[in-house]
Amino acid sequence: MALLAIDQGTTSTRAIVFDDALSPIASAQREFRQIFPRPGWVEHDPEDIWATAVATAAEAMARAGLRAADVAGLGVTNQRETVVVWERATGKAIHNAIVWQDRRTAETCARMKAEGLEPKITAKTGLVLDPYFSATKLGWILDHVEGARARAEAGEFMFGTVDAYLIWRLTGGTAHATDATNAARTLLYDIRAGRFDDELCAAFGAPAAMLPEVRDSSGDFGETLPELFGGPIRILGVAGDQQAATVGQACFRPGMAKVTYGTGAFALLHTGEEPVASSNKLLTTVALQLAGRRTYALEGAIFVAGAAVQWLRDGLKLIREAAETQALAEAADPEQDVYLVPAFVGLGAPHWDAEARAALIGLTRGTGQAEIARAALESVGYQTADLVAAMRADWPAGDVGATLRVDGGMTASDWTLQFLADILDAPVDRPEIVETTALGAAYLAGLAAGVCPDPDGFAKSWRLERRFEPRMDAATRRRKLAGWADAVARVKSR
Numbered sequence: 001m002a003l004l005a006i007d008q009g010t011t012s013t014r015a016i017v018f019d020d021a022l023s024p025i026a027s028a029q030r031e032f033r034q035i036f037p038r039p040g041w042v043e044h045d046p047e048d049i050w051a052t053a054v055a056t057a058a059e060a061m062a063r064a065g066l067r068a069a070d071v072a073g074l075g076v077t078n079q080r081e082t083v084v085v086w087e088r089a090t091g092k093a094i095h096n097a098i099v100w101q102d103r104r105t106a107e108t109c110a111r112m113k114a115e116g117l118e119p120k121i122t123a124k125t126g127l128v129l130d131p132y133f134s135a136t137k138l139g140w141i142l143d144h145v146e147g148a149r150a151r152a153e154a155g156e157f158m159f160g161t162v163d164a165y166l167i168w169r170l171t172g173g174t175a176h177a178t179d180a181t182n183a184a185r186t187l188l189y190d191i192r193a194g195r196f197d198d199e200l201c202a203a204f205g206a207p208a209a210m211l212p213e214v215r216d217s218s219g220d221f222g223e224t225l226p227e228l229f230g231g232p233i234r235i236l237g238v239a240g241d242q243q244a245a246t247v248g249q250a251c252f253r254p255g256m257a258k259v260t261y262g263t264g265a266f267a268l269l270h271t272g273e274e275p276v277a278s279s280n281k282l283l284t285t286v287a288l289q290l291a292g293r294r295t296y297a298l299e300g301a302i303f304v305a306g307a308a309v310q311w312l313r314d315g316l317k318l319i320r321e322a323a324e325t326q327a328l329a330e331a332a333d334p335e336q337d338v339y340l341v342p343a344f345v346g347l348g349a350p351h352w353d354a355e356a357r358a359a360l361i362g363l364t365r366g367t368g369q370a371e372i373a374r375a376a377l378e379s380v381g382y383q384t385a386d387l388v389a390a391m392r393a394d395w396p397a398g399d400v401g402a403t404l405r406v407d408g409g410m411t412a413s414d415w416t417l418q419f420l421a422d423i424l425d426a427p428v429d430r431p432e433i434v435e436t437t438a439l440g441a442a443y444l445a446g447l448a449a450g451v452c453p454d455p456d457g458f459a460k461s462w463r464l465e466r467r468f469e470p471r472m473d474a475a476t477r478r479r480k481l482a483g484w485a486d487a488v489a490r491v492k493s494r
């Protein structure tokens, strides 16, 4: 029996078929349209999300030579926080999806902060009051689509993050459900009580009638319509993409951490059965819910990781391909401390400074392409070091970052991972399977289908491809970190 994962990401949708030993056997990927109606606004057409999900799943199955009956379960994993509102009767969305990157509700968040609402909201949700999360985006749709609020209150419209929207359509409208990891990103969900919270819903104006049911991350989410894949497939796993990657990296025990390096980067540190509150502006979030029991994580998000390399390529035209940064970084002058603070869209954790803008610092007449390329790769290491430092400060008890597991497209860069190990002064582990997000979703489905071992058993199957050991001397590390701290201080808006 095989397992199928749909990974509905921000810029593309992927589907991967795994065999029952969880080795990938076929995949398909489609990019889709990014819609930028105004500066700072980012939307997706829900029909694109839907169409690419179905097309990639069907294509991956065809490549693997599978029929629906050969698939033991489907796992759905998704870009988190992104909001879809659709009509119960037709499944048609009433507005484009508002994407997690969209900043249009910044003023709403600022107003709610000024009203003193943030501490209570953070205490319940583990999140900060930022446009990044779903609740204010939902409010925006209800306030800007004519008549939407009244119809939502009457139960005619439904709300969901991308997982819930896909599940609704895949099941032909029989399941309106999400999992706890996705619910935890809405600002409406009490992470300790494990339910949508009336007070939060009232504060954000979210009608209870439109919310999905919150389920375990591994369990029954209904069956796909038979006509989609030539027969029904059971949906048995659901998790937000960063949590799914944490599963795929088998970070099940307290103190284990992974960072996924794509366009941005997301670090999740497993903290066990108790949520750890952050004093350093990290997020407290649900790592997973299995059999009704939630485990928790501390999370830090960096908005620009691989995107800094894209900027070298598309903005500066300094390289033609991302991989060229390796040779440039190797050729850079070790005597020059050049820093790129890539705050192109502000700074994420632990700064949360939306107004900060990027800077290149420490340029001399001797600075050239090589030093700038190296600064771009190094910025990923420095930003991770800031997150790990915040995690250590938040949770002194957990041996944070003793080793770090990494995945995502940018981990193709050996130079970046060596620098990361150097600057963290800790080993960095790259696994054999770097498609950890899809792997995690497939595993959650396989667990519910009874074809995969329990988490401890699965953890034993995690395979190291390469370990990067720290080699930098302490004095150099200290000097470089101090230079970075100084560079960040110069770009901050306050």
Ligand SMILES: Nc1ncnc2c1ncn2[C@@H]1O[C@H](COP(=O)(O)OP(=O)(O)O)[C@@H](O)[C@H]1O
Pocket (backbone or CB within 6 Å): 009, 011, 012, 261, 262, 263, 264, 305, 306, 307, 308, 309, 310, 322, 323, 324, 325, 326, 408, 409, 410, 411, 412, 413
């Ligand atoms: N060899 C490399 N060196 C440096 N950066 C790389 C390399 N290969 C890919 N990247 C970066 O990784 C990112 C792509 O990773 P991916 O996981 O596909 O991202 P996403 O899922 O966010 O679209 C790009 O931003 C690209 O610039």
Ligand SMILES: O=P(O)(O)OC[C@H](O)CO
Pocket (backbone or CB within 6 Å): 008, 009, 010, 011, 078, 079, 080, 081, 100, 240, 241, 242, 262, 263, 264
């Ligand atoms: O789609 P990705 O991989 O960029 O991940 C997006 C995150 O889930 C946003 O929180």
